[in-house]
Amino acid sequence: MSAKRPVFLVTGNDLAAPALALLNDFEVVYAGKAPSEDDIVALCRWHDPVAIIVRYGRVGTAAMAAAPSLKVISKHGSGTDTIDKAAAAARGIQVVAAAGANAAAVAEQALALLLAxxxxxxxxxxxxxxxxxxxxxxxxxxxxxxxxxxVGLGAIGVRFARMCDAMGMRVIGFDPYAKDLPGYVSRVDLETIWRESDAISLHCPLTAENAGLLDARALAACRQGVIVVNTARGGLIDEPALLEAIRSGRVASAGLDSFAVEPLTAPHPFQGEARITLSPHIGGVTADAYVKMGVGAAKNALAVLNA
Incomplete structure (x- = not known):
């Protein structure tokens, strides 16, 4: 049953007030703090939203099929791996992201984990x-x-690079899509990253092509005692291989803010490992980033709807 006003479905339980202020012409429906894919499908079927703002959960083919009026899926943040982009393209649904809205927050978390x-x-x-x-x-x-x-030189990676440069570190980076890099970042290939880095930090999106990027082979190519930091997506790391590398001493320590399966629940092999510092995917969760991501997601969706 459709609402009188067109619906924005938010796959979370809230949205920043400045973002909501942009959506006065719409009915805003919340999916709750931890919606399952089935929950999202059911809400799409009931409300037929014109837009979905994705905070948590996955938006796949079934959700899109349940919402014939859907025009845009807007990510509350930068990572769109929880959205079936191929299915969206097939339906003519645009997928947009608030890229850069949480860059400061995530870069600071990466620095905190590196220092920890x-x-x-x-x-x-x-x-x-x-x-x-x-x-x-x-x-x-x-x-x-x-x-x-x-690995990854978008808004977050470049901001983190500047922090590392300020500490007197040599910064090397791999990103086949990055352009106009600052002078303190030397562009290299992946093999050079593994071979020459004393610390490695991941800042790239997760794709089918780079899943398990940091695997046993890559870790074996790394320097003895390397530090690994991941504030991007857990699927970029082969977790059993990382654990083995930690226990063997190949990796001296790791700071992880994202995991292959979230939320991380006990028992998990990483828990209790003294040389792995864990945080619950909160790199982009600050009061400031919450507002920036919400406003960015709302503006991006409205731009598509108003085009």
């Missing part, structure tokens, strides 16, 4: 709270003068 790994922040905090004083025995990694290899 290099400086053993979590391990030392745990030891201190247990009453230990490890000054005489602990040595952290000094990042100045080391090489950071970035």
């Amino acid at each position: 790994c290099a400086k053993s922040v979590v391990a030392l905090d745990t030891r201190m709270h247990a009453g230990h004083w490890d000054k005489a025995t602990h040595k952290s990694v000094e990042l100045a003068g080391r090489t950071i290899g970035l």
Whole structure:
């Protein structure tokens, strides 16, 4: 049953007030904080939205088929891997993303994880709270003068590169689509990333072609004691291979904000590994980014509808 006003379906339980203010001509329907694909299909069938703003859950062929009026699917953020883009193209539904809206937030999270790994922040905090004083025995990694290899040089990757350059790191990066890179980023191929990096940080979208990009073969090509940071998509990493590399010492430590299956639930092999620092995919979750992503997603969808 359709509403009197055209519907925007939000696959989440809220949207920033400035974004909602842009949608006064529409009925806004929320799918809840953790909608399943079936939930989204049912809401599409009931409300026949003209637009979907994707926060959580997957929007696939069934959801699109259930919404004959659907014109645009707008990502609340930059990663569109939870949207079936081939199905959307077949239906003439545009897929848009608020690229760059969370760049500052995610780049800062990548830096936080890099520093946490290099400086053993979590391990030392745990030891201190247990009453230990490890000054005489602990040595952290000094990042100045080391090489950071970035896979993905979009808005987030380039912003993170600037932070690393400011710390005195040599920045190398791989991105076949990036243009007009800043002078402090040296463009290299993937094999050079693996071979020369003291730390590797992933900032690329997940595609069928790069799934499992950082696998056993790539990790074997890396320097002994490399640091791995991932604030992009968990599917970029072969998780069992990374765990083995951590345990063997090939990877000194890893800072992970995204995982192959989310949410990460116990028991998971990463849990309890002292040299893996975990965060629950919150790199882009700041008060500022929440507003920027919401406004960007709303504006992008409206631009399609008003074209």
